[in-house]
Amino acid sequence: MIVTVQQHIAHQQDSIYPGASGTFSWLLSGITLATKMIQARIRSAGLLDVAGAAGATNVQGEVQQKLDVYANEALLHCLGVRDTVAILVSEENEEPVAFDRAPETGKYIVIFDPLDGSSNIDVNVSVGTIFSIFLRPEKASSVRHAAALQKGAQQVAAGYVVYGSSTMFVYTAGRGVFGFTLDPNIGAFVLSHDKMRMPDQGQYYSVNEANAPNFPAPYQSYLGQLRDGSLGRTYSSRYIGSLVADFHRTLLKGGVFLYPPTKSHSSGKLRLLYEANPLAFLAEQAGGLATDGSRRILDIQPEGIHQRTPLVIGSRVEMEAFDRVMRSESH
Ligand code: AHM
Numbered sequence: 001m002i003v004t005v006q007q008h009i010a011h012q013q014d015s016i017y018p019g020a021s022g023t024f025s026w027l028l029s030g031i032t033l034a035t036k037m038i039q040a041r042i043r044s045a046g047l048l049d050v051a052g053a054a055g056a057t058n059v060q061g062e063v064q065q066k067l068d069v070y071a072n073e074a075l076l077h078c079l080g081v082r083d084t085v086a087i088l089v090s091e092e093n094e095e096p097v098a099f100d101r102a103p104e105t106g107k108y109i110v111i112f113d114p115l116d117g118s119s120n121i122d123v124n125v126s127v128g129t130i131f132s133i134f135l136r137p138e139k140a141s142s143v144r145h146a147a148a149l150q151k152g153a154q155q156v157a158a159g160y161v162v163y164g165s166s167t168m169f170v171y172t173a174g175r176g177v178f179g180f181t182l183d184p185n186i187g188a189f190v191l192s193h194d195k196m197r198m199p200d201q202g203q204y205y206s207v208n209e210a211n212a213p214n215f216p217a218p219y220q221s222y223l224g225q226l227r228d229g230s231l232g233r234t235y236s237s238r239y240i241g242s243l244v245a246d247f248h249r250t251l252l253k254g255g256v257f258l259y260p261p262t263k264s265h266s267s268g269k270l271r272l273l274y275e276a277n278p279l280a281f282l283a284e285q286a287g288g289l290a291t292d293g294s295r296r297i298l299d300i301q302p303e304g305i306h307q308r309t310p311l312v313i314g315s316r317v318e319m320e321a322f323d324r325v326m327r328s329e330s331h
């Protein structure tokens, strides 16, 4: 028989936390509902007048796409009505949204990038939603910013939905990584990828190579190693420009994804809370690694909710080779 996301979480909770109240699966059902709404809208992006810019710019100064706005509102709505949610932090909102809920019920902080890779919408290429879940700190007074500034290692769950040739929900609650494919006939995410493991080594590297002349020297040496066979393999490059899709391939096929610092952007482009933390948690749970060039992503103490970080994430062999280059060439 089929196993849905909700059944899977309920079963995991029963075996890991007997007597759990079910609040966590109720929380996740807010995410699955919102992402089903988003995927329905994306599937008709060419038909409805939803592609293209909405005219506003978000807090990062980027033009918001209409679907970005819709995705953000769907998540804020579907999660906001869950009484288990204390704080919602969205890449598209300048400030966290805090709810006045008792600490015993409002236990969770949910951080999300509602529509990652949205510049790819107009050209019918995969995009995604990324989420990261923390527990509200004990001190009930510490809501909003401070409560959301927890190290990635504190995440209780994380995952993403990729709106690709099929719609997939991939998550971890710290006991492995599981993938579910949306069955459009029944409208449910059904377990399709049990206990996902990233191969120890892959054959793809993924980076915006147009920026390579502005990467720090060790990154350029590392890319040279990937190309010249030093890692014992011939690599191909793949770069979609939708992080979720590029990461999803890396999770399934192995290899490495990099968004390095550049001369003009010393922290790269990606965000620690919305993108790097959740994907780093998934990568580690699947046997891979993630760093900012020198530190494990999950050990970084965030200082601001929108802060950016360089990201190098992937299979064990590629990540160990990267680490060796950084150690020998960084001073
Ligand atoms: P977005 O959140 O505005 O969509 O930007 C994030 C995206 C990632 O999905 C992707 O990895 C990256 O931007 C691509 O950036 P670039 O075009 O600089 O290579």
Ligand code: MG
Binding pocket: 091, 113, 114, 115, 116, 117, 118
């Ligand atoms: Mg985004």
